[in-house]
Amino acid sequence: MQSLLIQNLRHRLQKRLQKFETESVDAFLIYLKQFWLFFDNSPIYVGIMEQLVTKFNPELDEVIRGIFEQGARDMGESEERQAATGYLVLRKLSTINQQKVFEDIAFRYGSIVGSGVSPTIKKPSIRVITLVFLNPFFEYLDEQLDEQKIILSLLIRYKHRSEWFHREQLQNLIKNDSRKAEKLLALNFYSYLYDQGLDFMIEPSSKQGIIDIIAAQNTKDPLLADAKIFDPDSSRGKRYIRKAFNQIYTYTQQYNEPFGYLVIFKNTDTDLCFLLSNTSSSVPVVTYNYKSIFFITIDIYENPKSVSQRDPLKMIKITEEELIQSAEDSETNT
DSSP: OOHHHHHHHHHHHHHHHHHTOOSOHHHHHHHHHHHHHHHHTOHHHHHHHHHHHHHHTTHHHHHHHHHHHSOOOOOOSSHHHHHHHHHHHHHHHHHHOOHHHHHHHHHHTGGGOOSOSOTTOOOHHHHHHIIIIIHHHHHHHHHTOSHHHHHHHHHHHHHHHHHHHSHHHHHHHHHHOSSSHHHHHHHHHHHHHHHTTOOEEESOOOTTOOOSEEETTTSSSOEEEEEEEEBGGGTBSHHHHHHHHHHHHHHHHHTTOSEEEEEEEEOSSEEEEEEOSOOSSSSOEEEETTEEEEEEEEEOOOOSSOGGGOOOOEEEEEEHHHHHHHHHHHHHHO
């Protein structure tokens, strides 16, 4: 699907890793500052690490404080935790920008150093920081650069961006033209993906219907994504979402793709809850007939009441069985 994008992301990452093979701590810290400027300009890199750090917070806040303020030596047992710790330690080192702090931490972790560092790095403190903090962070980031994880990272980031900063703007799209609201919200979503470097075509013809977006359709592996509004008061309730699931599932069959993505703009004070068997994923997902459909729910509803004045929470639940039944009913009718 986005093989050239992934290849470019990996290449740029490896080029910058080589810069850290230096004999000067001052040079290392300069490269570190330059690296964060590069890193922060890539929403894909940032999104991957934001998800990882969120997974271990608030525990990681105490870990980093212990390393820098209490002389602790804590990396955690899992590779993910080690990568998250390495990321935050390197962030803080570049902010402090003091050789003494760098050397002190390296001395504490010195006994961990093994043979996993490039032989071109001779200075002991740089070898330690590279092995204990830099390598786990870079390796994790590189491993996460596959198509599915990149798309999920971008979708989660789009969800946060919409809910935190653009809720009013998206609401105005609905208020100004309710008939075209879903299409306008979809265009906002597409423009975000385009800004992140994804190439796509919108609404290509299809024998079985029209999909909102097929990314990089001229490749063998298109991205299949649909954007829908959830609002039970305007006939876009549970049945509408089930129908949308069936549509995206049909597209994954038609294009022989393993993944589909359903972006749901929630324009109601009624909550939407998916009761699914897979609870390990950070994003709700249903797998049926070797096809996995991910659900990203974006709350853009502006409640006119304050929290203390709101009615008890209402919720619409959609079970995995109901979603699968909608797909099976469609297959039966074809």
